[in-house]
Amino acid sequence: MSYQYDFIVIGGGAAGLTAAGMGANFGAKTLMIEADKLGGDCTWTGCVPSKTLLHASKLAAGIKEAEAFGHQSAKPLNFSAILKHVRKVREEVYEEADDPDIYRDMGVEIEFGTARFVDDHTLAIYNEEKTTIKEVKGRYILIATGSKAMVPPIKGLDEVSYLTNESIFELEEQPDRLTIIGGGPIGIEMAQAFQRLGTQVTVFDMQDRILSNDDEELAGMLLKRLKSEGVEFQLSAGVNEISQNEDGSVLVHVEIDGEEITQDGDALLVAVGRAANYKSLNLDEAGVHYSKRGITVSDRCKTNISHIYAAGDVTGRYQFTHMSEHMAKVAASNAILKVPMKIDTEHVPWSTYTDPELASVGATQRQLVENSTSFETYRFPYSKVDRAITDGDTDGLIKIFAKKWNGKILGATIYGKQGGDLIGEYALAMKNGVTLRNIADTIHPYPTYGLGVRRAADQWYVKNQSEWMSKLVKKVFRYQGEIPDLSDKNRIV
């Protein structure tokens, strides 16, 4: 069979862009098909606008803090100007990283339109009027069509106006009161951003905690911080119904502990998870297997059809930009280069970009306990990180889960300033077999937050210091001092 293309990539988000670039780089005749604009969720409706808004809200909080130091107050903030700035930054990122010409220069051909399978090697590309523009055949095909906000089956939701990540960054007017359903990363980041910009935020979650994929203790610290900033939380809250007042405000009817409460808000954000984008693809024509969660792939990002791969959010596995890129690399390596590569499931880092940040890598404490893995927890509070003290925010804690006898790191989690950046050091260490002892013995500059990473690793030495060894040293060298009390298991040095 002859194919027009060696490699066809459907979707031009983080996964698609990475894979298409790789394909062209290795001489595969590559076509990328995109239904909208290159850049996908991350650039337009996800990471970039959310992180820009969080930064704007951090500045707003900083202005308030500066007033306490005697600085003159700035002008009241202009919400629509802030949102305009958010949208401008998106354009900048697009021009710098996602502009089609960047990819054309790499040798990638691009077609704008929606792709659907005609058979397992053929795709029809159609426009908004549903007219087929052309049909293309590819030897290898990568599906990277991402995800969109999941709409939960709550009574009345389809009759009210509500926001998702696709519409929240298009707001022109600031809501006085914002109700958020969902205490996951999207709900929590937006809760802090809007609260700091002056909106009264209330978050509802059906679980009894927020950020359920993160360490319970650290997520609890973040919850406390957000409450202290004025965000209201209703947890273990099952939303029964949603309705709208005549003035446009949205009523959320919730049951908590058997009691009905009604929350009135000027706007409602629904952030209860993601739904994979596969319905437009006609997967049955290609025989590709999928479930409600997304397209089923192996650890090599291969579907059940040997020449069709899938990567990123559409697989429903790890819904992060860096994992979309990583999966795309795995898929392209296997398809184009025939280099067997698997998804690195053991060293996945993630971070929620609140202030302070909450970041993790590797196994969580809960996973280790569930798997009956033996481990020790090494803790180090930000109140002992000098840089946190000089910056005036010591709210934070580093926790490392590691093997006691050799300091092998199994997982790490950080709640505190720069947590998202710091977690990369543990990811690098874990991936390359660097132990807590190695980190403890590595010189880190003073006074940085990174020094906290080293001092947390020092705790491995502290916990492994035994009384008999200290006594032996004292005896051999005939020292005169007292051996400190080493019996306190929670001693932090």
Ligand SMILES: Cc1cc2nc3c(=O)[nH]c(=O)nc-3n(C[C@H](O)[C@H](O)[C@H](O)COP(=O)(O)OP(=O)(O)OC[C@H]3O[C@@H](n4cnc5c(N)ncnc54)[C@H](O)[C@@H]3O)c2cc1C
């Ligand atoms: C508010 C928010 C904040 C986030 N913040 C972070 C963060 O800080 N860090 C992080 O790592 N992750 C973050 N994420 C997650 C991140 O945005 C996604 O994991 C990532 O963008 C997924 O990339 P992707 O390539 O798989 O899909 P997408 O970026 O969604 O790209 C899929 C592309 O496929 C196109 N497409 C769909 N169907 C078709 C079709 N049939 N034919 C042709 N094209 C099609 C779409 O138009 C889209 O451009 C955030 C998400 C949200 C919603």
Ligand SMILES: NC(=O)c1ccc[n+]([C@@H]2O[C@H](COP(=O)([O-])OP(=O)(O)OC[C@H]3O[C@@H](n4cnc5c(N)ncnc54)[C@H](O)[C@@H]3O)[C@@H](O)[C@H]2O)c1
């Ligand atoms: N910083 C980041 O890396 C970042 C930021 C935002 C989003 N993301 C990605 O996007 C994904 C989606 O984020 P998300 O926050 O929408 O989803 P999520 O699945 O992570 O969290 C959804 C929350 O909504 C709650 N929920 C679900 N249905 C509910 C209902 N009917 N009533 C009340 N609560 C309900 C769940 O208990 C959960 O806590 C994340 O998992 C993450 O992969 C990443």
